[in-house]
Amino acid sequence: MTAVRATAVTAAACAAVLATAMPSSAINSYNATPAPERTEVGALVATWDNDSDPATPDRVDWVCSGTMIDADTFLTAAHCTTDWPDDVRFYVSLDQDVQAGLDAAAQRYPGDPAAQASAVAVEGTARTHPGYPGPSSDTHDIAVIELPAAKVASRWSFKPATLPSANELGALGPQGLNSTDWLVAGYGTQEALNGPGGQTHPGGGVRMKAPLSFDALNDAWVRLAMTAPQGNGGACYGDSGGPNFAVLGGKRVLVGTTITGDSPCYATNVAYRLDTPGARAFLSPFVKLP
Structure with a gap:
């Protein structure tokens, strides 16, 4: 970040x-900005x-x-x-x-x-x-x-995130997901820097955000591209558990949580889907689901 x-x-x-x-946990320095509004x-x-x-x-x-x-x-x-x-x-x-x-x-x-x-x-x-x-x-x-x-x-004053309805990502299909605006946020470190002692991940502890683009959808996972040439940023160490938002029906929806990715934090963010039966069953005792 x-x-x-x-x-x-x-x-x-x-x-x-x-x-x-290989859990992920940060927002990259490229194409990222502070997120005081989140x-x-x-x-x-x-x-x-x-x-x-x-x-x-x-x-x-x-x-x-x-x-x-x-x-x-x-x-x-x-x-x-x-x-x-x-x-x-x-x-x-x-x-x-x-x-x-x-x-x-x-x-x-x-x-x-x-x-x-x-x-x-x-x-x-x-x-x-x-x-x-x-x-x-x-x-x-x-x-x-x-x-x-x-x-x-x-x-603190905040508005809780909006959760997805059941299978909301699956219902959109690849074409709908490709045309969706995606955003990742978190407090994690930056992508790997090479130095005399090997790779390090500087930064962290400040809330940041970055755009992503859709890559693939699996039964429990949504995979999002963090590649810089496409204008994307992404997650890294310390962003684990943080939100991945998608704009669905004109609303910003919390559709997944950052879990893993490539170790240098350059290519892919793998987020745990929140619209699946398993995720919804876990969440239902704690929050009202749409």
């Missing part, structure tokens, strides 16, 4: 977003223990992206909420620049990760798909964070 801080995601955060074969898009923040004393957390970082789908439900990816220490606590922030907020909180509350997380985010409870990880045809890579609605509303 452009206009992001040149800081790397921590090793622990990368472990969270790399829990599957107030429903947020960052998943975690605190966890990283030493021999599990009594208190000693690490805090933003680790993934996601979207508010009603007043108290934040949608993200299952690989963002699994494979953590038992004492992990999850928070959600809808700030535009979460990294700057965490940096300021570290100065204000040195040595207190819980206070630092609370300074930028609201704590919630993770609900992960019980079938994750499933087969490659449908990994069930979906989770939500349940939040206290009053606390979220007291800190």
Whole structure:
């Protein structure tokens, strides 16, 4: 992405977003812009223990992206909420620049990760798909964070994302999907840079957006092109769980969540479809579906 801080995601955060074969998690620098208007898009923040004393957390970082789908439900990816220490606590922030907020909180509350997380985010409870990880045809890579609605509303104003109706993407077919406007958003890092020590992924922690174009539709996945010559941007490390929007019937609809892609973050974003029976069955206890 452009206009992001040149800081790397921590090793622990990368472990969270790399829990599957090659999960994606960022917005590229090319053809991308800040997204302050996408107030429903947020960052998943975690605190966890990283030493021999599990009594208190000693690490805090933003680790993934996601979207508010009603007043108290934040949608993200299952690989963002699994494979953590038992004492992990999850928070959600809808700030535009979460990294700057965490940096300021570290100065204000040195040595207190819980206070630092609370300074930028609201704590919630993770609900992960019980079938994750499933087969490659449908990994069930979906989770939500349940939040206290009053606390979220007291800190941020937003309109929850619109979810798709059943099989809305499938009903359009390739021709309809090719003519659709697509947009990805998230807090992730930039595409790979080659350096003396190998590839790095700079940036991250700032909400960005980029256009995409349709590539292919599978039973559980929508594949979107991130190729620069076509005017596209795309997702990278830290964008996992973040939204992929399509303009359907004149409305911006949250049709998929970023899950995986190519490791340099140049070519393809693979998003988990939200219009499938499996995704809708998981979401139905948490949100009213169209």
